[in-house]
Amino acid sequence: MAKVVIFSGSGISAESGISTFRDTGGLWENHKIEDVCLYNSLDKNRDLVLKFYDARRVELAKAKPNKAHFQITKLQKKYPDDIAIITQNVDDLFERAGALQTIHLHGFLTSIKCTICDYKEDIGYTKQNPDKSCPQCGNFLRPDIIFFGESAPMYDLLFHTLSDCEILVVIGSGGAVVNTDGFATYIPYCILNNLEPSTYINTIYYENIIYAKATEAIDEIIRAIEAKL
Secondary structure: OOOEEEEEOHHHHHOOOOOOOOOOOOHHHOOOHHHHOEOOHHHHHHHHHHHHHHHHHHHHHHOOOOHHHHHHHHHHHHOOOOEEEEEOOOOOHHHHHOOOOEEEOOEEEEEEEEOOOOOEEEOOOOOOOOOOEOOOOOOEEEEEEOOEOOOOOHHHHHHHHHOOOOEEEEEOOOOOOOOOHHHHOOOOEEEEEEOOOOOOOOHHHOOEEEEOOHHHHHHHHHHHHHHHO
C-alpha cells in the first residue's frame, strides 16, 4: 500500500484552463446541475448532456498539464511504491504529465461507456456520435462520468488505499464532494493546499496548510513529503 496519498480536486487543473463548476464564472453558472450532471439527466436531457461533455472535451484538448501535475508525477516515479495519486477530476492531465497510475473517482472525460454493459471506448477529444450504439449489446452510450446520485465504484479503492496511508496531501479540493476531514482525522500527517479557506474543511486536522495556487505551493509540498519518507 502507498505511504503517501495525493488527493486532488478541480483546483489543481484550474491553472491549466479547466473550468470549475463552483467558482465564480464556473460551469454551474451557465448550466443547472440537474440538467447536465444528475443521475437522471440523461433520461431527461440526453442531447444537452452529450453536447455539454463534448464541449468539455474540446476544452480539455486545449489544456496542458501544469507544474503541479509534472512535479507530482516526478515524485511518483521517484517513489513508485510509496505514492498514490487519487483525483476527483475527470481530465487526463496527470496521464499527459506521465503519471504511472491515477485513480479517477468520478470517471474519465475522454471515454464513453455503455449504459447497460461493461463496454467502454476511448474517443479522445472528439464529439460523441449520438447515433452510435454499444457494439456489444446495442444500448445507448454515454460519457464515462459519475453523475450526482450515481454509485461511484472507485470509492472502494479510495478507502482501501487510504487505510494504510501515513501522509495525506489534499490539493485543490474544497471538501464539498469528498469530505477529506474524515480521512485526515486518522492519518498521522496531512497537508492541505487550497487557494483559500473552505467552509467544508476544518483545518485542525491538517498539520501543514498552504493557501496558494497549486503551482506555487507544489515545491514546498514535495519537500514536506520527502522529509517524511
